[in-house]
Amino acid sequence: xxxxxSEVAKAYEKLQTQAKKxxxxxKEKPLVTVGTATCGRASGALEIxxxxxxEIKKNxxxxxxMEVGCMGHCYAEPLVTIYKPGFPSLCYGSVDEGKAQRLxxxxxxxxxxxxEFAMAALEPNDFFxxxxxxxRGVYEYKIVMxxxxxxxxxxxxxxxxxxxxAALVKVLNxxxxxxxxxxxxxxxxxxxxxxxPTGIKWELCRKAPGSPKYVICNADEGxxxxxxxxxxxxxxxxxxxxxxxxAAYAVGASQGYIYVRAEYxxxxxxxxxxxxxxxxxxxxxDSILGSDFSFDVKxxxxxxxxxxxxETALIASIEGKPGIPxxxxxxxxxxxxxxxPTLINNVKTLSYVPHIIRKGAEWFKSIGTPESPGTAxxxxxxxxxxxxxxxxxxxxxxxxxxxxxxxxxxxxxKFKAVQIGGPSGGCLPESALDLPIDFDSLQEAGAxxxxxxxxxxxxxxxxxEIARFFLDFTQKESCGKCTFCRLGTKQMLEIxxxxxxxxxxxxxxxxxxxxAEDVKAGSLCGLGKTxxxxxxxxxxxxxxxxxxxxxxxxxxxxxxxxxxxxxxIPEKCSKLCDVCIGSCPTExxxxxxxxxxxxxxxKCVKCNSCLxxxxxxxxxxxxxxxxxxxxxxxxxxxx
Amino acid sequence: xxxxxxIIIDGKEIKAREGEKLxxxxxxxxxxxxxxxxxxxxxxxxxxxxxxxxxxEGMPNPVTSCTLPVKDGMVVRTRxxxxxxxxxxxxxxxxxxxxxxxxxxxxxxxxxxxTIAKERGLKLKLTRLRPLERDLPVDDSPQGFIxxxxxxxxxxxxxxxxxxxxxxxxxxxxxxxxxxxxxxFGEVPLAESRCTQCGECVEVCPVGALTKKEEDEKQAESA
Ligand SMILES: Cc1cc2nc3c(=O)[nH]c(=O)nc-3n(C[C@H](O)[C@H](O)[C@H](O)COP(=O)(O)O)c2cc1C
Ligand code: SF4
Ligand code: SF4
Ligand code: FES
Numbered sequence: 096x097x098x099x100x101s102e103v104a105k106a107y108e109k110l111q112t113q114a115k116k117x118x119x120x121x122k123e124k125p126l127v128t129v130g131t132a133t134c135g136r137a138s139g140a141l142e143i144x145x146x147x148x149x150e151i152k153k154n155x156x157x158x159x160x161m162e163v164g165c166m167g168h169c170y171a172e173p174l175v176t177i178y179k180p181g182f183p184s185l186c187y188g189s190v191d192e193g194k195a196q197r198l199x200x201x202x203x204x205x206x207x208x209x210x211e212f213a214m215a216a217l218e219p220n221d222f223f224x225x226x227x228x229x230x231r232g233v234y235e236y237k238i239v240m241x242x243x244x245x246x247x248x249x250x251x252x253x254x255x256x257x258x259x260x261a262a263l264v265k266v267l268n269x270x271x272x273x274x275x276x277x278x279x280x281x282x283x284x285x286x287x288x289x290x291x292p293t294g295i296k297w298e299l300c301r302k303a304p305g306s307p308k309y310v311i312c313n314a315d316e317g318x319x320x321x322x323x324x325x326x327x328x329x330x331x332x333x334x335x336x337x338x339x340x341x342a343a344y345a346v347g348a349s350q351g352y353i354y355v356r357a358e359y360x361x362x363x364x365x366x367x368x369x370x371x372x373x374x375x376x377x378x379x380x381d382s383i384l385g386s387d388f389s390f391d392v393k394x395x396x397x398x399x400x401x402x403x404x405x406e407t408a409l410i411a412s413i414e415g416k417p418g419i420p421x422x423x424x425x426x427x428x429x430x431x432x433x434x435x436p437t438l439i440n441n442v443k444t445l446s447y448v449p450h451i452i453r454k455g456a457e458w459f460k461s462i463g464t465p466e467s468p469g470t471a472x473x474x475x476x477x478x479x480x481x482x483x484x485x486x487x488x489x490x491x492x493x494x495x496x497x498x499x500x501x502x503x504x505x506x507x508x509k510f511k512a513v514q515i516g517g518p519s520g521g522c523l524p525e526s527a528l529d530l531p532i533d534f535d536s537l538q539e540a541g542a543x544x545x546x547x548x549x550x551x552x553x554x555x556x557x558x559x560e561i562a563r564f565f566l567d568f569t570q571k572e573s574c575g576k577c578t579f580c581r582l583g584t585k586q587m588l589e590i591x592x593x594x595x596x597x598x599x600x601x602x603x604x605x606x607x608x609x610x611a612e613d614v615k616a617g618s619l620c621g622l623g624k625t626x627x628x629x630x631x632x633x634x635x636x637x638x639x640x641x642x643x644x645x646x647x648x649x650x651x652x653x654x655x656x657x658x659x660x661x662x663x664i665p666e667k668c669s670k671l672c673d674v675c676i677g678s679c680p681t682e683x684x685x686x687x688x689x690x691x692x693x694x695x696x697x698k699c700v701k702c703n704s705c706l707x708x709x710x711x712x713x714x715x716x717x718x719x720x721x722x723x724x725x726x727x728x729x730x731x732x733x734x
Numbered sequence: 735x736x737x738x739x740x741i742i743i744d745g746k747e748i749k750a751r752e753g754e755k756l757x758x759x760x761x762x763x764x765x766x767x768x769x770x771x772x773x774x775x776x777x778x779x780x781x782x783x784x785x786x787x788x789x790x791e792g793m794p795n796p797v798t799s800c801t802l803p804v805k806d807g808m809v810v811r812t813r814x815x816x817x818x819x820x821x822x823x824x825x826x827x828x829x830x831x832x833x834x835x836x837x838x839x840x841x842x843x844x845x846x847x848x849t850i851a852k853e854r855g856l857k858l859k860l861t862r863l864r865p866l867e868r869d870l871p872v873d874d875s876p877q878g879f880i881x882x883x884x885x886x887x888x889x890x891x892x893x894x895x896x897x898x899x900x901x902x903x904x905x906x907x908x909x910x911x912x913x914x915x916x917x918x919f920g921e922v923p924l925a926e927s928r929c930t931q932c933g934e935c936v937e938v939c940p941v942g943a944l945t946k947k948e949e950d951e952k953q954a955e956s957a
Contacts, residue, residue: 400910417907422781422801575907575914578784581888582827585912586863606862613823616795616816617784 103384107264110376114252122178125158125203127151130174130244132165132329133361134322134483140173143195147175150199158203164330166244169483171214174244177202183220185213217245230499231481236462238470239446240486243330248365251372254333260378262452266341267386274345275301278448281456282468287313287404287441288516288545288621290467290534296438299428300346303436308348311413311432311439312339314355314362315397315404318517319568320548323472323484324442328355328362331446332369336392338445340379341452343390346438351392354409356399366394401572402622406431406439408574419574420620443472463489467533475501477550478508487532494528497551508553511652512636514561516545518568519625521632522552522561541632543625557654558637559644562629563591569626580623583614587630596657597721599645608634648721656701660722663705664730665691667715675716678708696722739806744813750804755779757786757799760812767812768821768850770828770889770940772800775898780890784824785850789814796820818854825856830863832941833884839942840949846940847887870915875925879936879946883915886943892916892935904929916943 129135129144144162151158168174171188177198178184185208187194194212201207208222216223226232237243246253254260266274279294300308312335316324327335339351355363370392373379381389395413397403403418410432412418431437447469451459460468467489475482479501487496493513497503504510512522515532521542523530530536534544552561570584590607593599611627611634618624634641643649650658663675663684670690676682683698684705692715694705706716719725736752743756743765750759758774760767770783779800787796791809796817799810811817828847836842836858851858870883890907893916897903904927908917918927925931936944 422779422798571911573911575888575909575911576780577782578824578827581912581914582831582866583823585866586827586830589864589866609862610823613820617787617820617824619781619784 103264103267103386106377106384107260111255114255117252118256121159125177125179127158127160128163128176130165130172131162132326134165134169135172135174138172143173143175143190146192146195154204156203161247163245164243164248165326167240167484170481182208183222184217185223186215187212188214234487234491234495234500235485236470236488237486238450239327239334239443239472243326246331248330248332249368251333251376258453259333260337262449263337263340265452266344267384267388271301271345271347274341277452277456281451281459283447283451284467284534285441286443290544293440293444296428297342297345300436300438303429305435307350308346308435309432309437310339310343310346310348310351311437312353312442312445313404313409313439314353314442315409316356317401317404318546318548320476320550321474321517321546323474323547325359325362326484327442327446329365332365334446334449335442336369336373338448339392340390341448342438342440342445344388349390351390352395352413353392354395354397354413357396358399363394363396402574405620405622410437419576422619464531464533466535471532471547473547473549475549478505478553479551480505489533490531492529492531496532504551504553508555511554511556512552512558514550514552516543517548518565519628520545520548521628522558524636541628541635555652555654557650557652558633558640559591560595560654562633563595565629566591566626569622573622577619577623579614579617583610584626586610594641594644595655597644597648601645603645604634604641650720653718653720659701659718659720660696661694661699661701661705662717662719662725663692663694664715664717665727667713668692669713672710674708674710675705678704680704739804741804741808741810743810753803755800756802756804756810759804760799765812766853767799768854769800770846770887773894776894783889785821787817787820788812789817821854822856825850826860826863828887830860831866831868832887833867834859840945840953841942845942873923875923876931878931878933879944880950881924882943885941886916887941888914889940891938891940892944895934895938900932900934902928902930
């Protein structure tokens with residue numbers, strides 16, 4: 096054993112020395128990095144990357160250009176970082192062609208770092224604030240996202256230079272039971288949604304009789320608003336891979352799978368590159384780093400159905416069967432792929448593993464809360480200013496996450512609710528803002544950690560419509576196997592649709608509640624068991640909105656089209672302007688004999704164009720709910 | 735052979751083989767639990783109809799009895815307020831998606847839905863829910879039987895015998911969600927599929943979805 100120990104460590108030392116040399120030499124001359132993960136590409140990052148390459152060549156500059164992943168500031172893509180010896184390393188947000196040209200001419204050719212459009216510096220310096228100096232920086236704590244956007248995800252040496260695979264080396268010298276003990280001690284909980292203790296799952300799988308055993312990384316991420324797993328795989332694939340190899344060693348598996356959705360082509364390519372490079376360095380495959388542990392990994396591209404992320408459906412899908420869930424127990428840890436013990440963990444869960452092994456369970460427990468240690472990664476979306484990914488310690492309040500990390504609500508609107516946990520998460524009201532974010536608190540409030548999707552809703556969002564919107568997603572994604580989910584979600588959706596159209600009955604709200612409870616209690620798998628959450632929480636916290644729809648035909652948020660009417664307030668309309676007339680696609684707006692504008696309700700299709708078009712100095716177009724005849728002068732008194 | 739255990743169902747002491755699924759133990763001892771999708775010889779329960787709920791002492795929530803292996807000393811109740819509520823909702827959900835009209839159905843009086851309604855005092859009509867009826871074409875291509883998908887409750891009995899008893903594998907479930915249905919490969923009429931028209935599926939269909947043509951005709955005459 097002692098021979099292997101030194102052999103493994105020596106083999107790694109050699110790898111790391113080479114890697115460090117390579118990475119350090121990169122920064123001997125100026126280096127430009129462009130975030131080209133999917134979020135960056137969507138904002139034109141590849142064009143910016145090409146532009147830098149071409150211009151640098153054209154100008155004969157001695158500058159390196161490199162693709163990196165996503166730092167989480169998706170609202171500011173494309174994101175460019177420039178490292179120039181003698182200057183602080185600076186990040187520039189929303190870099191378009193013009194800014195890129197300036198950076199090349201003023202900074203790369205000359206020595207002006209263009210502070211005017213720099214976002215933040217990467218390390219403390221005397222000239223420019225770092226990310227940590229912003230309010231957001233106070234709350235952020237990066238573990239799994241630490242290297243995202245800083246290293247080249249397509250070069251294993253970048254990961255190794257930052258101590259990548261050091262945890263694997265440590266583990267290869269440990270007894271598998273001690274590895275499991277360390278993970279159990281850390282109280283790491285699964286980030287795939289349910290928060291099951293990872294160490295206990297590993298132990299179950301290790302102790303389960305049967306061989307071979309399998310490990311699977313769940314990278315299905317079917318939740319429409321979530322993309323943190325994608326970002327991790329595109330920005331630092333080796334981190335997850337190292338976790339997967341460690342998991343395999345701990346449970347005694349020799350074959351692994353990464354189940355990744357086929358709609359993530361960049362993640363698939365970067366994973367493939369990562370696997371190839373790990374194999375060529377002896378970190379994957381037969382006798383890893385010269386030890387007697389052998390393990391290899393295959394990528395499996397999933398069909399894309401949301402329910403395939405559910406572990407039994409995922410396993411069926413790898414087996415070549417339809418991706419349809421089955422009853423548990425047996426759990427995959429005892430009877431999974433091909434009936435053999437199978438460990439299945441989420442991308443994020445596995446990504447924490449190398450950190451815990453390197454820095455210890457105590458370090459991990461020092462972050463977050465006692466029952467949910469570590470950090471949580473959220474995808475902020477909806478009416479929040481800074482959309483994108485954020486990693487914060489568990490226990491951070493929802494308020495801090497939205498108002499400091501996310502920088503608050505867009506357009507000075509009023510916060511109404513936050514939908515946490517993806518399409519099956521719950522909608523929490525303002526009174527829940529001070530709730531600490533952890534697995535158990537969210538569950539108690541009726542929401543869940545889920546995938547980490549977080550949608551911020553403001554005063555213009557109707558809670559009935561929001562519930563209908565999310566249920567519409569889960570209803571369509573139901574596999575149809577079991578009665579409650581197949582038919583119960585459909586019944587609920589019909590009721591909700593009626594309510595948003597003003598066709599609801601007073602008894603509908605209670606029926607909806609009852610059905611939601613039964614679908615939750617009676618469904619076979621997690622999809623049906625959680626699909627009613629948006630309905631249950633919106634009724635629980637916003638029942639008055641349901642009642643307004645049902646009893647008064649009124650949508651308080653003025654969102655449900657069938658319950659509103661557009662109206663031009665005569666007192667506010669400037670007789671001289673007629674932009675609204677031009678904006679209306681159905682010619683519903685006419686000029687009255689007194690030159691004021693008015694809307695022919697018969698012709699109006701409620702497209703909202705006139706409301707947007709009416710110049711801000713007049714703001715004469717308003718929405719009224721319920722639709723009703725308006726007396727002239729009435730609105731004036733309202734003011 | 736696994737060891738013999740004693741369990742209590744609704745206060746009655748019952749002997750059973752350890753690991754046997756509770757649903758079969760109850761049924762074999764004359765205790766009725768509603769069920770549509772369970773197959774006695776199947777290796778893995780489908781657990782899809784969600785009708786066989788019971789409550790077990792020590793378990794926080796109602797559980798499906800077709801998936802529950804019995805253990806010594808288990809105390810089971812087949813009727814509790816929570817069980818009754820789940821069963822009545824699941825039953826009405828199935829009805830909402832089932833073409834009603836027992837009078838015109840050849841399965842009248844031998845239909846499993848009627849049995850469940852009778853045993854549990856449930857109505858054979860919609861009381862709270864709205865109809866989600868499917869209007870799917872009837873397949874009368876086989877010589878001796880008819881398949882009416884609008885009456886199917888997706889129990890999978892026919893699919894199971896076709897694959898595991900007959901060994902033909904002509905039928906299966908296609909499509910997802912609310913569109914899920916029993917059909918042949920490629921959704922072609924049975925007569926154009928691999929179906930050998932052995933009729934085993936008709937024998938196991940608990941409702942009027944697969945029926946013999948002669949029964950159909952008799953029904954038409956009497957109606
Ligand atoms: C409908 C449904 C979809 C799911 N989708 C995912 C997914 O995309 N990614 C994931 O990691 N887990 C998903 N899960 C959870 C998995 O079933 C499983 O619990 C998880 O992969 C376990 O990993 P963990 O212990 O690391 O959390 C889903 C569950 C359900 C019910
Ligand atoms: S709960 Fe929904 S997705 Fe899950 S098995 Fe039932 S029908 Fe399929
Ligand atoms: S046709 Fe009959 S046996 Fe087949 S799934 Fe439908 S109800 Fe069940
Ligand atoms: S018999 Fe148990 S779920 Fe159908």
